[in-house]
Amino acid sequence: MIEQKKKSIRKTKEDLITRRKFIKIIGSASTLLSISGIGFTRNIVTSKTKTLPNILLIITDQQHIDTISARGCRNVDTLAMDHLVKQGTCFTESYSANPICSPARSSLLTGRPSSETGVHVNGRPIRNDIFNIGQWFQSHSRYETVYAGKWHLPGTHQAQISGFRVLTTAMSFHGILGDTATSQACAAYIHNRSSSNPYLMVAAFMQPHDICEWLRLNQNNHEPLRYKELANELPQLPDNFDFDGQEPKYLINMRNNDEPALGGWGEEHWRYYLWSYYRQVEMVDAQIGRILQAVYDKRQEQETIIIFTSDHGEGLGHHRNVRKNISYNEALKVPFVISCPGLIPTKQVNTQQLITGMDIMPTICDYSGISCPENIRGRSLVSEITGGINNTTQFIVMELAANKGRVVRSERYKYVVYHEDPIEQLFDIQNDPGENVNLAVSADYSVIVDRHRKMLKQWESKLDTATDLPAMDAWWRQ
Amino acid sequence: MHRKRTPVGTPLTPNLLVDLGAIDKLGRYDGDFNPHGLYVNLYRIWTCHGYRKSGNRTRGYLKIERQLSDLAGTIAYKITRKILNDHGFLQCYSASILSRNDELSSLIKWKLHSQFFGPDGEIIPDLEIKKADTAESYQHKMKTGIGTTRVNGDTNLTADWCLFDAIQRLPVNTGLALEFNMLEEMTMFRKNHRLRYDKQERLNISGESRKLFRFHQYGQGTLPTEYWLDVKQRLILASQF
Numbered sequence: 220m221i222e223q224k225k226k227s228i229r230k231t232k233e234d235l236i237t238r239r240k241f242i243k244i245i246g247s248a249s250t251l252l253s254i255s256g257i258g259f260t261r262n263i264v265t266s267k268t269k270t271l272p273n274i275l276l277i278i279t280d281q282q283h284i285d286t287i288s289a290r291g292c293r294n295v296d297t298l299a300m301d302h303l304v305k306q307g308t309c310f311t312e313s314y315s316a317n318p319i320c321s322p323a324r325s326s327l328l329t330g331r332p333s334s335e336t337g338v339h340v341n342g343r344p345i346r347n348d349i350f351n352i353g354q355w356f357q358s359h360s361r362y363e364t365v366y367a368g369k370w371h372l373p374g375t376h377q378a379q380i381s382g383f384r385v386l387t388t389a390m391s392f393h394g395i396l397g398d399t400a401t402s403q404a405c406a407a408y409i410h411n412r413s414s415s416n417p418y419l420m421v422a423a424f425m426q427p428h429d430i431c432e433w434l435r436l437n438q439n440n441h442e443p444l445r446y447k448e449l450a451n452e453l454p455q456l457p458d459n460f461d462f463d464g465q466e467p468k469y470l471i472n473m474r475n476n477d478e479p480a481l482g483g484w485g486e487e488h489w490r491y492y493l494w495s496y497y498r499q500v501e502m503v504d505a506q507i508g509r510i511l512q513a514v515y516d517k518r519q520e521q522e523t524i525i526i527f528t529s530d531h532g533e534g535l536g537h538h539r540n541v542r543k544n545i546s547y548n549e550a551l552k553v554p555f556v557i558s559c560p561g562l563i564p565t566k567q568v569n570t571q572q573l574i575t576g577m578d579i580m581p582t583i584c585d586y587s588g589i590s591c592p593e594n595i596r597g598r599s600l601v602s603e604i605t606g607g608i609n610n611t612t613q614f615i616v617m618e619l620a621a622n623k624g625r626v627v628r629s630e631r632y633k634y635v636v637y638h639e640d641p642i643e644q645l646f647d648i649q650n651d652p653g654e655n656v657n658l659a660v661s662a663d664y665s666v667i668v669d670r671h672r673k674m675l676k677q678w679e680s681k682l683d684t685a686t687d688l689p690a691m692d693a694w695w696r697q
Numbered sequence: 698m699h700r701k702r703t704p705v706g707t708p709l710t711p712n713l714l715v716d717l718g719a720i721d722k723l724g725r726y727d728g729d730f731n732p733h734g735l736y737v738n739l740y741r742i743w744t745c746h747g748y749r750k751s752g753n754r755t756r757g758y759l760k761i762e763r764q765l766s767d768l769a770g771t772i773a774y775k776i777t778r779k780i781l782n783d784h785g786f787l788q789c790y791s792a793s794i795l796s797r798n799d800e801l802s803s804l805i806k807w808k809l810h811s812q813f814f815g816p817d818g819e820i821i822p823d824l825e826i827k828k829a830d831t832a833e834s835y836q837h838k839m840k841t842g843i844g845t846t847r848v849n850g851d852t853n854l855t856a857d858w859c860l861f862d863a864i865q866r867l868p869v870n871t872g873l874a875l876e877f878n879m880l881e882e883m884t885m886f887r888k889n890h891r892l893r894y895d896k897q898e899r900l901n902i903s904g905e906s907r908k909l910f911r912f913h914q915y916g917q918g919t920l921p922t923e924y925w926l927d928v929k930q931r932l933i934l935a936s937q938f
Contacts, residue, residue, distance in 0.1 A: 296917050296918075298886075376783040386824060387782060387786045388783040388786045390783060399780075404788075407825065432746060436709065438705075441707060498917075
């Protein structure tokens with residue numbers, strides 16, 4: 220498989236198109252537009268300079284979708300993220316391909332689901348014969364590909380990453396201290412570079428993942444509040460803190476082994492956890508702001524496509540959950556904003572299109588005029604972004620860590636099934652966005668459940684799964 | 698995720714830090730410490746992974762030098778901070794800061810120098826940055842650049858590194874309650890911060906019992922910080938959790 224990949228790289232290097240040739244072709248063939256983003260090139264250029272855009276992909280870690288003040292969250296003040304929202308387009312139905320670090324990142328950086336990348340749990344490398352976006356860009360373009368911060372494929376931070384120049388590592392498990400290296404290195408790189416080649420930069424932050432350390436440090440319920448004057452500032456518990464409780468055993472076990480249960484948390488301590496989490500979102504927001512300031516200072520806002528997202532979400536008290544690796548939307552949904560004034564509509568919010576992290580790589584390829592690798596499962600979002608078109612994607616599928624379960628999100632419903640657990644879940648997202656009531660336990664919804672089972676089978680039938688994935692045959696028997 | 702390790706479970710107080718092995722002794726000083734004079738404070742930076750015996754380590758240091766200033770009514774600081782990230786990447790900050798000699802050491806102007814060194818110990822030249830700014834210019838930029846017109850530019854603006862000095866001159870007084878905006882690392886704006894004095898506590902270390910004074914600070918963009926000062930009001934510990 221490694222030999223196949225090497226041959227593919229050699230072949231594409233021979234076909235490498237220089238930046239000058241690319242611009243010439245655009246000028247002489249501007250009517251050549253592709254129909255589909257996958258497998259074809261598009262002549263996407265920035266409006267200002269007709270040159271290839273820089274690409275800046277910002278990834279936070281464990282960020283709940285509802286943590287941006289410009290999107291209505293009153294519990295945070297996120298200046299930098301607000302700037303991106305106002306300058307760009309955001310998608311509200313944006314999902315992690317697998318709500319835990321390494322699997323999610325493998326999908327973000329390859330456009331493939333985790334059962335194909337082979338990263339079904341934390342700390343595994345991407346399958347040998349699948350390109351990451353850096354490798355693909357290095358072999359298909361003159362983009363300079365740089366990476367700073369968290370990798371986790373397999374090492375949390377690595378001094379060497381194939382396909383990228385590593386600007387700096389950061390600090391495992393300590394975004395509060397390590398994220399500054401990520402942002403400062405990225406800002407300095409932008410500030411100092413003089414090359415005429417565009418760059419693809421990945422700035423991968425740890426925060427607000429430090430909530431995991433916070434949970435351990437604050438496991439014991441130490442009411443009353445340590446800082447009493449904070450009491451009036453604590454956020455309220457989410458509406459779905461209490462719910463019907465009809466869920467697979469896996470979810471019950473997760474909750475019973477997490478800090479709130481172990482520490483016997485009362486309401487005030489829950490709320491203090493929420494307050495602390497929002498401060499950690501603000502921490503990473505300022506780090507993002509440092510990079511955005513560098514782009515702004517270089518007058519490159521209209522030449523740089525900025526994509527901001529997170530690998531997965533955070534429990535944040537919804538369904539009494541903390542952390543991730545669960546199938547509820549608090550862990551599955553993530554922010555997604557794309558910005559490049561002049562090229563991408565500003566202040567636009569897409570509330571219909573279902574997207575996952577797998578769609579990021581094909582979208583970036585599309586904007587860069589580069590074809591996608593074969594078998595990429597995500598799709599380019601350029602039509603939805605620039606044309607305001609809502610695609611006819613009927614459903615998306617998300618996987619869960621260790622191949623324990625899968626989620627199907629259709630236009631109206633969300634279906635969840637765990638391996639070897641009799642309780643399935645079905646939520647009417649249109650009428651019950653908080654996932655309070657599991658409709659799968661009612662015979663009235665058996666037809667809808669069955670329809671979603673079929674969608675899942677249809678999706679699974681096309682998978683090119685990694686050969687060392689555990690428990691895969693169990694899915695085929697269902 | 699659920700390995701059998703014991704979580705810390707409670708706030709990082711000085712006594713707990715002794716218990717965790719983060720502190721094994723406190724320095725002794727020749728003569729009295731004068732927070733209004735010239736001094737050098739050196740702090741070890743230690744991180745806690747949330748478990749009692751796993752993943753906790755020293756990551757770098759922060760050095761704060763309070764120096765003579767040519768201008769009346771001002772304080773000069775020289776700051777050095779070095780953090781060792783994973784796989785040997787070293788990030789270094791040095792800063793020269795001029796502040797007013799007021800209760801928060803509010804900012805006048807500063808220079809910041811940031812460098813990175815690779816695992817081989819060599820400087821990474823294209824990641825070096827030198828910046829200079831003034832408080833007046835910065836507050837203007839906050840209103841016109843990215844980020845906001847929501848900032849109240851008239852509120853006191855200090856810096857996290859300056860607070861490490863300023864707090865040593867604050868009264869140990871339960872009535873103390875200060876409000877301010879703050880620059881973190883001289884580049885990241887944090888607003889609506891509050892600083893209060895809490896109480897006295899005793900630290901048991903190396904067979905002695907030492908009296909300490911506790912302050913706390915919180916606001917936008919940071920977790921609460923606790924400052925612990927000794928009887929000479931020298932800042933010996935700051936923790937955030």
